[in-house]
Structures are given as structure tokens and as C-alpha cells.
Amino acid sequence: MSDDLNSVKTEATKPSAYHHGDLRAALVRAAEAVIRERGVDGFSLREAARRANVSPAAPTHHFGDARGLLTAVAAEGFRGLWEALAAADAASAAARATRTERIRAQGIAYVAYALAEPARFDVMWRKSRIDSADPAYAEAATRAFELLCAAVEDRSANLENPCPQGGDRAIAAWSMVHGFARLALDGALDMAEAPAKSAVETLLPAVLERLAV
Incomplete structure (x- = not known):
């Protein structure tokens, strides 16, 4: 039972795996989704990161800001x-x-x-x-x-x-x-x-x- 629980916990806490190029493309798609809903002026880097399922700091590695x-x-x-x-x-x-x-x-x-x-x-x-x-x-x-x-x-x-x-x-x-x-x-x-x-x-x-x- 404990092994099963540990397995579930490991899977649940494992971060989403992106290859380098995949993350960049995912962030661009997420940004487009935010803009469709909120417009350019309603865009935020944090919201794009959230929709791409990555940390708020992750986009800076690819785009700076x-x-x-x-x-x-x-x-x-x-x-x-x-x-x-x-x-x-x-x-x-x-x-x-x-x-x-x-x-x-x-x-x-x-x-x-x-x-x-x-x-x-x-x-x-x-x-x-x-x-x-x-x-x-x-x-x-x-x-x-x-x-x-x-x-x-x-x-x-x-x-x-x-x-x-x-x-x-x-x-x-x-x-x-x-x-x-x-x-x-x-x-x-x-x-x-x-x-x-x-x-x-x-x-x-x-x-x-x-x-x-």
C-alpha cells in the first residue's frame, strides 16, 4: 500500500516534461490564448506560464520578458x-x-x-x-x-x-x-x-x- 501511495505521489508531483523547443512553442500558444481572451493589453507573462503549466520564471529563459x-x-x-x-x-x-x-x-x-x-x-x-x-x-x-x-x-x-x-x-x-x-x-x-x-x-x-x- 505504501509503495502505491508513493507511486501516486511521485506521479502527481512530477513536473510536466517539455523538450526545449516544445516549451517555447507551448508558451507562444499559451500567449495567443491569453490574447484571444483578454486582448494584448490584458496579457501577462505569469498567465501565459500558468497556461503552459510551467513556473512563472520559465518564460524568461526563452524570451527574457x-x-x-x-x-x-x-x-x-x-x-x-x-x-x-x-x-x-x-x-x-x-x-x-x-x-x-x-x-x-x-x-x-x-x-x-x-x-x-x-x-x-x-x-x-x-x-x-x-x-x-x-x-x-x-x-x-x-x-x-x-x-x-x-x-x-x-x-x-x-x-x-x-x-x-x-x-x-x-x-x-x-x-x-x-x-x-x-x-x-x-x-x-x-x-x-x-x-x-x-x-x-x-x-x-x-x-x-x-x-x-
Whole structure:
């Protein structure tokens, strides 16, 4: 009996086992969960650690502080955005789409990603809460923007010579699409006759069609 009790006690008090990489990913997922429920301003490192089932001090070994963890979430967000835009661009290339159709496809993919990943999307643009100079974040953001810029300039993406951040036409297209995404996330497009997802497929193409970029 005592052996059984000791066995139960050992199992109950054994800390959760994470491999090094697993803990980092678990903390990023936990941070996203907190942000979905509480928003970026309601995020805390302690709550992310609690949800990942680790000690409050554990996140500091990977991210340093809350800013570091939020930056990792933002970088992951840009990687996901790049994947969404790249998939749309590949489909456009396969269909031999025109420049306008290519921009439209990426625009729809951009807004759809924002609706699918609202927690990540919110953090990606909160420059006051993240370290925008972080190499991983900067690389992921540049890759995503380069895809959009390449569509606007009707060329192949080139990370060795990416679009300048001040590219007027790319900024114009990005601003239009990002504003549409923000309206959709804020519920401004959630009308009974035109739910947000339907609006993305019907209103956004019409908006982009009239945008001279």
C-alpha cells in the first residue's frame, strides 16, 4: 500500500516534461490564448506560464520578458501571413492571373488570415508592446511585405532585393487591405445580410478593383 501511495505521489508531483523547443512553442500558444481572451493589453507573462503549466520564471529563459514573448507571437504571425499570401500567389501563378487578380487574391488571403488568427494579427502591429528590431520579427515581416509588393509591381518576390518599405503603390494597397481587415475584426462588417467572411469575398475585390496601384 505504501509503495502505491508513493507511486501516486511521485506521479502527481512530477513536473510536466517539455523538450526545449516544445516549451517555447507551448508558451507562444499559451500567449495567443491569453490574447484571444483578454486582448494584448490584458496579457501577462505569469498567465501565459500558468497556461503552459510551467513556473512563472520559465518564460524568461526563452524570451527574457513579456515583450520578448509578444515579439515571438508577432513573428509567428508574420510567418503565418507569409504562408497565406504565398499560397494565394502560387494559385494566381498557376491560373496565369493578371496583376489585378494577383493583388485581389493576396488581399483576400490577407483579410482571411486576420479573421482566422485575430490574436496574432493584433500583436503583429502593436509596436509599443514588441521589439520590432528583433531579427526574427524583422525577417518575417519583410518576407510578408515583399510578397504583397511583388504583386503590386507585377514581378516575382526577391528577398535579396526586397521592396522598399516606402514603396507608394505597395503602401496604398496594404493600407486598403489592412483597413478592411481591421473593420472586419472590429465587427463593422458583421451585418446580417453580409457577414464578415462574405464581405471579404464580395466587397474587398470591388474595393481593390477601384484602387489605382
